[in-house]
Amino acid sequence: MAVVDAQRVGHVRRIVAARLRYLGLAVLLDPVLLVVSELVTNAVEHTAAPGGSVTVTQVxxxxxxxxxxxxxxxxxxxxxxxxxxxxxxxxxxxVDCVTAELGGRWGHSLGTGTVWCVIPVPRAGP
Structure with a gap:
């Protein structure tokens, strides 16, 4: 992977981490950042063309x-x-192991180039 592409993965990781902290979901930082790193790395390595488009959405x-x-x-x-x-x-x-451990799931949407992951958020204690 080229240095520029590796930097893209790090940038996305930092953005996702900031958003998790903002939402009060810091408890999910380590597993989510591992999942994001793997999915974005795969996307960067397997895009159709060098410098191809990669989009990350977090909801x-x-x-x-x-x-x-x-x-x-x-x-x-x-x-x-x-x-x-x-x-x-x-x-x-x-990704499979981490999402399963958290009670989540992952997969891909046919024909869209999208890999998705859903992770339940732990409920806050009393």
Whole structure:
């Protein structure tokens, strides 16, 4: 991944972190930032053209955090079985594990280049 593309991932991570803090959802920072990093990295690496378009949307509604990452690539995301020596190929596996651990779900919308993730927001204590 080019340095400029890697910087894009970091910028998105900082924006998402700021929004989570603003919404009072700092408890979700670590897992959500991991998911965002993986989804945006995949989008940047698999867009149709170098410097292609990647859009990230973050919505908090009805007690759930919705993350959508859209790119202009044509491939479909899929969890891979990366070997023990592989240096890549674990991103969607991590997304799957983290969202499941949080009681959420993830997937993709056919024909749109969008990968989405929905994470329930923990209720505030008394």
């Amino acid at each position: 908090f509604a009805r007690g759930e955090l919705h993350l959508l990452v859209q790119d202009d690539g044509r491939g479909l995301p899929r969890v891979q079985a990366a070997g023990p020596e592989a240096e890549s190929g674990r991103g969607l596996y991590l």
